[in-house]
Amino acid sequence: MRHLTLLLFFLLPLFSGCTSTRSIGDLEDTLQEDYKAYDEELWVIDKSNELHAELQSKGLLYADERYDKYINNVKTSLLSNKPLLADTIQIYFTRAAEVNAFALPNGNIYINSGLIAAIPTNEELASIIAHEIAHVHKRHSLKQVISQKNTLIGAHVADLMLFGIGLPYLGAMASITSFSREQETQADTYSLELIDDSGYRVDSLMSAFKRMKDNPALKHVKHSVYSTHPSYDTRIEALSEEIANRKKTDPDVIVNQEFHNLDQQYRAIREPIIIDVIESQLRERHFFLALYLLASLKAENPSDEEKALISYYEGEAYRGIYQHPETAAKEKTWIDTGKTRVNQDILRTINQDRHIYLTSALDSYKLSRSSPIKQSVKALKKIGELFEKKGQANDAIEYYKSYLDAAPEALDRIQVQIKISRLENH
């Protein structure tokens, strides 16, 4: 009896948690007069503001007037007839190589640089922004929090009754993610309205999904009962049906001058962002993803300077594969098979081809010297490092010295001086 009293004492806080939870049916379905009227909504907005402050303190938000101008123009193109949404929505570009975008309940929408690099047209990017606006408009985060809270508390009670074996959490997880997939489909459908009303091609979101489906970074994102998003195939099919059923279906809408200007603006801001993405991929040792992105840029008719830039970063990627064959094999395994354990055949092939990667890196760095871009100076140091790896000390010293001559104020000059001194002492 004493045990049972004690048990009830511990259970009480759990059940009291259940009674205080709001239901989704209490809310207006979209942003209306009751926006910010609920504790849960104030809580999620508070958390969103905290996350925004964190992104800012880590320097992950781009601060550039050209980007702000483009963002405002896209926002106006989508929301000119929706004042409440226009007041609530703020769009930011974030420094993150992952191909992704997300919306927070305070109305902030974040577009990763990785997504910008993957999407070459303004129209497709605008359609993805429309999808994120739909999440805010439909108050999806708030509904998710309420649903998750109810589901998790139920799972905790069930888990307690099953002596903490954890099984009820699998059911809870499936329920939460299923709710999330439903929201993604809703957002896809609502974004079609925004896209269509704004005069963009109604099938631009579908084009963006088709592009992402083929992107190696997203190819192996698992779609299962525990996935938060439906598969791209499912989404493309659903959108295709939705477009076919729409009265105002006009995929060949005439692109007006305003959109033409937006296209030009987008092309101009994209280049520095792409360089950021490639550097980030190289830092994270995603060499093959960087090569994939560079190959897609080659197909976009680059100028001579852009070609030199591409060559420099190809050199970086090849050098990375040469220097880190196991990490490269792990990445290649994941791209080819979706598995996280290194495929030994892939590792063997990379090891066998290491000298080819080394030569390719040297050739690419040398090609990058054809244009007077700042990376072409950096290439001198990189060539020196590769000669050092090859055991050709004199060649390495020569290139290091050329680098110091070409960049006497470089921040890494002491590092290069130490390298020269180590080589000369040996």
Next chain:
Amino acid sequence: MKLSLPILLFSLALLVGCSATTMRSHPTLTQELERIDSVVIAPPIIEVQLMTLTGENESIPEKEEEISNYINEHIRLRLVEQGFDVVEFDFENAKLEDPDFAYTITKLQEGYDEVKEELQIGRALSNAKASELKSYIGDAIHTVQAKTSADAILITRFSGFQKSGGYVAKDAGTSILIGILSGGTYIPIQQASGAGFEAALVDGYTGELLWADSRNGALSGALSNAVFAKLPIDVDPVLASDPQAQPSSELENVDLSKAEASDLDLNATAVE
């Protein structure tokens, strides 16, 4: 006799294998340290989460601040005691003034994370292997070095969790249920908090990782003592040149759950 020789060799191999450490050090650590007179402490990365039953996990700012102050204050003292100049640099202000510098700090931390995986920081390795690892942490280090003028940069990370009252009640409820059903013969105990701490010293000029260590324990600033008791600043040249001769009792996780603020003695020996 034919059988006993392989067994003897196998036993010897096992004994050698037992000599393991969670520390990582540069192959020519002593030589590299000769160039290091000053150190700047990069902003500690601190994440302390309150786990709640509703899944709305929250950070605990007061706990994070307490840990941050502890790390800054005690590590600074420890470095000064060992004869280093600790460079005073206002990172927060510099980040506010220059978003690009804020991103540089993020890149520095990302670079460390990549190296961490490559060097298996946090896992036990043989002393010999752990002392021959060399890795470059990335270009961001040169910007930090130029801005702070420090010879080396110390990167630290503390991550921990604490369970809410409801969570502890649920764990206790589960334990009691099992206790009742097992007639009191088995009552599982579940941890109410836990933490991990890691630190890495990076050469500001070459960008090479000089030394790193990582431990798990209780949610307390004292955990950092466990790591910093082994800072390489008082490295013994004999040990550095003969990695096999280093002490071998680094493998186990540290349980400092009984350590309170009053126990936060810099020379704490709870590690060993």
